[in-house]
Amino acid sequence: MIDVSKVAVIGAGLLGHGIAQEFATAGFDVGLHDLSEEILAQAKANMARNLQTLAEAGLVDGGLAESVPGQVRTSTDLEEVVRDADFVIEAVSEDLPLKQRVFGELDRLCRRHTILASNSSTFMPSSLASATGRPDKVLVTHYFNPPYLVPAVEIVRHEGTSDETFDTAFALFQQIGKRPVRVQKEALGFIGNRLQAALVRECFSLVEKGIASAEDIDAVVRYGLGRRLSVAGPLEIADVAGLDIYSTLMSHILPDLDAATSPPQALAENVREGNLGVKTGQGTYSWTPESSEETRQRIANALIEIQKWSA
Numbered sequence: 097m098i099d100v101s102k103v104a105v106i107g108a109g110l111l112g113h114g115i116a117q118e119f120a121t122a123g124f125d126v127g128l129h130d131l132s133e134e135i136l137a138q139a140k141a142n143m144a145r146n147l148q149t150l151a152e153a154g155l156v157d158g159g160l161a162e163s164v165p166g167q168v169r170t171s172t173d174l175e176e177v178v179r180d181a182d183f184v185i186e187a188v189s190e191d192l193p194l195k196q197r198v199f200g201e202l203d204r205l206c207r208r209h210t211i212l213a214s215n216s217s218t219f220m221p222s223s224l225a226s227a228t229g230r231p232d233k234v235l236v237t238h239y240f241n242p243p244y245l246v247p248a249v250e251i252v253r254h255e256g257t258s259d260e261t262f263d264t265a266f267a268l269f270q271q272i273g274k275r276p277v278r279v280q281k282e283a284l285g286f287i288g289n290r291l292q293a294a295l296v297r298e299c300f301s302l303v304e305k306g307i308a309s310a311e312d313i314d315a316v317v318r319y320g321l322g323r324r325l326s327v328a329g330p331l332e333i334a335d336v337a338g339l340d341i342y343s344t345l346m347s348h349i350l351p352d353l354d355a356a357t358s359p360p361q362a363l364a365e366n367v368r369e370g371n372l373g374v375k376t377g378q379g380t381y382s383w384t385p386e387s388s389e390e391t392r393q394r395i396a397n398a399l400i401e402i403q404k405w406s407a
């Protein structure tokens with residue numbers, strides 16, 4: 097396995113700042129790159145806020161909110177951030193030509209042994225590996241938002257990813273306290289987003305058919321399915337319930353489920369009209385800056401509570 101002591105994160109947005117924060121908290125030498133000093137300064141402020149929240153919950157030392165952001169080396173010069181790195185995590189916007197360009201640059205600037213990982217939610221590792229001369233050292237390491245509060249990271253290999261790269265990435269995420277998961281064959285959406293897409297498609301379909309309101313559908317997931325899913329996986333739950341019951345249930349229900357292969361109409365229409373959710377103030381629900389911050393905080397606080405009792 098490759099010895100990793102220096103980590104670089106490319107893109108300091110919603111995901112990138114949290115990824116850099118975790119590696120720095122775990123004692124790694126971390127570099128962070130984005131396009132402007134303003135974005136990098138905001139990323140450091142976000143790290144301090146996240147760590148302050150964790151400290152108030154008693155999960156980390158209070159001093160980290162001050163020390164960690166200062167330990168992360170930031171620069172708008174890509175080369176400065178990646179030239180010494182052993183492991184690079186790309187977290188720029190979800191745009192394939194952009195990511196391929198970044199991977200080409202990383203291949204040119206990084207040392208020969210450096211592993212190049214992408215946090216992409218949708219693009220296959222092979223489509224990024226092809227932009228480099230080191231396909232054996234390319235893979236996806238997919239986080240869930242907020243990265244510093246959700247333990248799972250999907251480690252996704254493509255056919256050409258070496259065992260050394262795959263094992264190094266797995267061990268690295270274990271070392272910083274994440275719960276890495278091996279995805280042995282690349283597949284669109286990996287595991288998490290495939291499951292999420294199936295669930296969300298059915299949620300929109302239930303609203304469209306007038307079976308229940310968005311609020312009530314969300315309530316069934318929050319107070320029903322979701323309560324169980326944070327403590328036992330769906331396949332485990334099926335075993336507990338009895339596979340005979342699941343078999344009967346599925347043979348009745350599956351023919352009636354939505355099997356559309358394009359985004360639900362309401363979702364597509366909202367996007368066409370510029371209703372993107374909290375970003376624009378309107379999505380399935382209406383949002384104010386206060387209600388979106390309240391929701392962000394509610395999710396963070398609940399995830400912290402789960403982290404406390406599952407630690």
Ligand SMILES: NC(=O)c1ccc[n+]([C@@H]2O[C@H](COP(=O)([O-])OP(=O)(O)OC[C@H]3O[C@@H](n4cnc5c(N)ncnc54)[C@H](O)[C@@H]3O)[C@@H](O)[C@H]2O)c1
Binds near residue numbers: 217239
């Ligand atoms: N948002 C989520 O819930 C989520 C979850 C898992 C994975 N992801 C993935 O993480 C990646 C980043 O998503 P995000 O939500 O943090 O997006 P974001 O828009 O918050 O951040 C993207 C950052 O990339 C920067 N950027 C754009 N081009 C760049 C370049 N050439 N060089 C350096 N920086 C550049 C932008 O300035 C921005 O700060 C995407 O691939 C996304 O699919 C997102």
